[in-house]
Amino acid sequence: MSSIQNPKSKIQNPSDFTQKLQDLMQRVEISSFKALSRAAGVSEHQILRLRQLGVEQMRLDVLLKLSQALKVSLNELIKNFSQVELVKEAELQSQELLQQLAHIRKEYDRLQDQFQQQRQVTLQEFQQSSLQQLESLLVQFPTAAYKAKENTQLTAVKILPLIEKPLDKLLQQWDVEAIAPVGVELPYDPQLHQLMEGSVQPGEIVKVRYTGYRQGDKLLYRAKVSPVTVTSEQ
Template sequence: MPNTQCQMPNTQKLQDLMQQVGISSFKALSRAAGVSERQLLRLRQGKLEQMRVDVLLKLSPVLQMPLNELIATFSTVELLQEKAAPSQELLQEITDLRKEYQRSQFQLEQQREILLQELQQSTLQLLESLLLQWPTAAQKAQENPQLAAVKIVPLVQKPLEKLLQAWGVEAIAPVGAELPYNPQLHQLMEGTSLPGEIVKVRYTGYLQGEKLLYRAKVSPV
């Protein structure tokens, strides 16, 4: 049987560093740093020269170790000697990668802000009639308690329907509908029912495409 210790001379070093920062497994380290377990395997095998610099940049903050110390810890003496000449080039590559990473993060943040603004703007457009008319309707309802609620409901209902339609959200069933009980789509508010038995919808649920957002709340008939 091959000598695992010889094959992976840096495994114990990596485990010691992981223990210091509270990471219990290589899989957990892979997720925390956003690198593949294959890259970690190369590190454990002492194949630092085969690893990309951006991988080391991701591991460095997770293991709470400066990049130069990380390289020194997992490099052999021979590797350090071989790489001594182009070390300046390596440092320049690291600097360039850091700048590119920061630039990418800034661009992503800008894109998130733009997308959020576009979402807010489109949502406000769909709710325009509600935003403009609801305060007036609410004031009239306070001034005249006898005002029929049926006259106010459309102010809320129509904009909401437009918004849900734009987002691809559909009601599972209307309130008051009687239909066969489906535990995957329905939630019993009281009593018991077997799948297929007729129940009545008390609160509607919603689907977005094939994704279930909220189950409809039902009661046995």
């Protein structure tokens, strides 16, 4: 008898067909492969070939006997146990996977664009809020600087409030506070202070030369300090 052959098939080790065969056997209440061998009148070796390799290289008479025992048509048996069908199924799954990946990529690009747009909006809102907080400084400081240049007798201390008030308001709005005012003498804490010169031990008295800042529990900048025994210009 002739056999089912597929010279174009390149699959040497396809997925095991055992589960498919067991499903068909359960439908006709055949409990074991040995019982199927007796019911179909074929050897157990032929059934093992069907489980491991499918219908390729099997004789048509054997397949016909198995189809009758399993109560399925020969075409259905060939379709369910064909390596070619496995290849088609794998190709379909690959195409679906590629489509899913393309969809995911498209959604990722869309979210990236949305994020960039939102980031730009947030940046603009931040800038506008900052400019509102600094409005008095932006408006009054150029005028104060102009007057200071016109009148060299005008002391700088008189224009300091124009800078300090809007700056203090902005820092308060952002929950930013100074670690210590400039000129204050206090115990040295290496966690909060950066020594500019000399050497001191934690707890020894230092003088703040440049103030530091923290925002809530987060340290932004350590205050720059120097030993009180060392004279250093601010």
